[in-house]
Amino acid sequence: MHRFANPAQFNRLADAILPWAIGAMVLLFAAGLYTAFFASPPDYQQGESVRVMYIHAPAAWMAMFIYMVMAVASFTALVWRHPLALLAGRATAPLGAMFTALALLTGMLWGKPMWGTYWVWDGRLTSVLILFFLYLGYMALWQSVEDEEKAGRAASILALVGVVNIPIIKFSVDWWSTLHQPASVIRLDGPTIDGSMLLPLLLMAAAYQAYFIVVFLWRMKLEINRRKLAVARQAMMHAPVGAE
Amino acid sequence: MFDRLDFSFQAGDFVCLTGKNGSGKSTFLRFLAGFIHPEQGELAYRRADDMFSEIVPDDFLLSGHQNGLKPGMTLRENADFFVRLMTGTPASSSILENATEIFSMAALLDEPVQYFSSGQRHRAALMRFALVDRQIWLMDEPTVGLDADNRAALASLITGHTARGGIVVAATHDPLGVPGVTLDMDAFQPAGLALEEAWL
Amino acid sequence: MFDRLDFSFQAGDFVCLTGKNGSGKSTFLRFLAGFIHPEQGELAYRRADDMFSEIVPDDFLLSGHQNGLKPGMTLRENADFFVRLMTGTPASSSILENATEIFSMAALLDEPVQYFSSGQRHRAALMRFALVDRQIWLMDEPTVGLDADNRAALASLITGHTARGGIVVAATHDPLGVPGVTLDMDAFQPAGLALEEAWL
Amino acid sequence: MSAGQQTSMVSVFTAIVRRDVRLAWSQGGGSLLALGFFLIAVSLFPFGVGPAPQVLARIAPGVIWVVALMAAVISIDRLFQADFEDGSLDDLMLAPLGTFGMVTAKVLAHWLSTTLPLAIMAPALGVLMNLPDGAYATLIASLLIGTPALSLIGSVGAALTVAVRRGGVLMLLLILPLYVPTLIFGVGAVDAAVSLTDPLPHLALLGATTLIAAVVGLFASTAALKLAME
């Protein structure tokens, strides 16, 4: 595990994975978008607007998934003081916030034709909104503490406290009987959705995953370089006069 | 933060940390007090019973750049809370009297700290060393803003403590007039380098 | 606040305020800068054209117990804002260079002030005297936290200013090593009495 | 020896609680101001929403709870920061009680001095907002059960932002989302009382939230505080 603690090792690993991940991402997006918008039937109830689902549902899954990644990274950073884990948390947060925003926006756009309003204060919707706020808080905390290391660890504590929200999102539809429909794919007794709609849904989910991996690796490399630069600058600042 | 820093203090030492601005004196004191954890290496502490152990915060008193006084409370209330906090018992009047005498604070004892001048505040903060009995005193720039009389009082307070077997570590730019070891922080590897190796 | 305080400074003077803690040095400096108004008596100021006038704030620079630096901005940004604030023009690079050299701050110029040690911060604050051209410098404990090299730099900065006809008033407990008048605040009536008379 | 040690820890604990309660109520302390904020902010709503009694009654439980929550958060923002700025946090952490005990004492003091008085003052605001007669007991009960969670969760935010300038508002951002469950169950209880159904299930959930907040909050605050002092 401490093999990856070395930034150089990590960079090499990332460079090896990236081309494959980018290829997979392009293919999956092409296939996913094609099946979602051209090669799948309109819903007998919702008509063409069902196609929003292929964007919306996987985005919502990603929003929760990325939060868990961030929480695991935070836990690793706090307990084992793993320097790369801090950066991993920092690299994931904007992605998570982006997918959460995407789920919120597509949900709102979908809500207008389906429910007649952009927004209702339904349990599922509000807990996703809270998730969005948690991402924002995490990023704000990173921004506002002066010392990088400290900032990251403080944000990690917040991320762990916020994990409480994930089960609330997942089960809110079951606890409160509300407008939002319950899970039909990710459930214990197997998916209850028709195969023609399941395929594009899964393809889009895979495409989002690939996108996540690509951007995550890019951002990690960026963070590592930024960090290196900061350390070098600090070293220069503290170099004894005339030492070099 | 520091490289190649290897030293030990023992009972009765007065250690004077000197060094240029930014050489790490304040950081080092906070490190000794256990606020900052070393990236490598360790800090060990040998008790009278000859067992090595981790640092126990009970053995320290630290006075830093801030003075730790509540401006709205009088000096007496501040001192009383400090003693309760550190020992769990109220300050006995003899201890309080003794502590106020050292820096001649008696006239100010029942004044709210917010009306003190900067030097008076600093003296009030230094009173802690006479209020509570701890072995290791960590002082960051203890002479700041003190007039000549009070510097002398500080010096004799420190001498008394080391004579009783206490340890005093003081970071200062002004000679305190107390004989002791001088640790020049400029001599150690500056900050940032230990980190650098891992990242570059 | 003070009773029987009657004095005058003139161009080229270096005035060293001394006195016990709480004798009113800081208060006196803020009074000179026009922040505090006298209860009785007045403060007059004679310009080169031989006219008496009220104090004009344009002629002062004050450095107090706080340093007036924004922690999130770099030293260069802080200095640049200070010059713009005081003159309305951006800091010329030659002036900035000269000012950083005096307290050897060149290496820190592009670092955010929040990472400075206490002495580095204080030096950054003292740079103001070299950044802007004002006749009267008011300094409250300018030596605090400075190491030996920088104290010497401060002394020569002051000497240079008085030689050019400037006035420097400094409250300090450490001898600065600059020849000048010493004004001992202990010699004046202590605080509170002026008020008392009016009420008794 | 061990018993003596024990007693002394208890008295260190009470010394911290008493000091903090005293500071909160003294000149410039936060409690009176939190109460004032509670009072004024709630009384702004009739200006904003209009004086129609049935509208006010409809939104009364929600407004009272939301503003109580803001008052709590505004007063807790300096739970550690004031001590951090004047250096006494160093002393508190070097005290023999340890950081966890110290945090517990300070949170308890905040609840006693600030959020508990909010609960006691709430009925008066209920009158301003036309709260129906039957709901007062539940309003007080819900606030009594829920306000410790406000102090506990707030302390996490206060500890996380202790070393940050302008921590206060950042803390709001971190903490308000975490207050949502407390708010939902608290208002739920009062609403149930207003509509003459049983508020007990809501109160039970509220109590559970407070318990979780106690465990998670105290540990997270301690960790965050140690971090901030590095």
Added chain:
Amino acid sequence: MSAGQQTSMVSVFTAIVRRDVRLAWSQGGGSLLALGFFLIAVSLFPFGVGPAPQVLARIAPGVIWVVALMAAVISIDRLFQADFEDGSLDDLMLAPLGTFGMVTAKVLAHWLSTTLPLAIMAPALGVLMNLPDGAYATLIASLLIGTPALSLIGSVGAALTVAVRRGGVLMLLLILPLYVPTLIFGVGAVDAAVSLTDPLPHLALLGATTLIAAVVGLFASTAALKLAME
């Protein structure tokens, strides 16, 4: 000579405005956080009041205005305090611009950096609160006209409490009552738009309030600030 003097004053003024806007938006500055507070606090109300769309729509203008007001007050509390604590207020007051000009520059910077963005963000919150479609233009207009008053009145409170620890909440108490006229006319305008009547008279009164706040606020802040520095 006099003209040269003039130009230099203008550039001192802009230097202060630019610095303050920059600080407000930089790491740890207040603007982003005020916006975050605005967003989060408004979204707490549906939790408190319940999700019924028509109730939300009914109280939307009031809630948005009240919370905008709190966001303004929370961000303005350190208008002078931050500079006071780090000593740069001394410099600002010794600058050739004079205290009145300096105060004007700082208030302008606060409006540009914080309260103006609140006005711009308000429509998004209107959606959350189910504000009727026809009212958005008036909501923005009322906030654009009314928010300068929030900065101006707030600056008086900030100046009065500058030397006080925990000024923030004390300031709330001083300032919130003074905000009432702005609040009433601002909400009045939006309510008029909701009920399809003419909002212009309300907006005119709101503008008058802002003008009065400009005159009284700047002088009062200057006087209060000079007093605090003694």
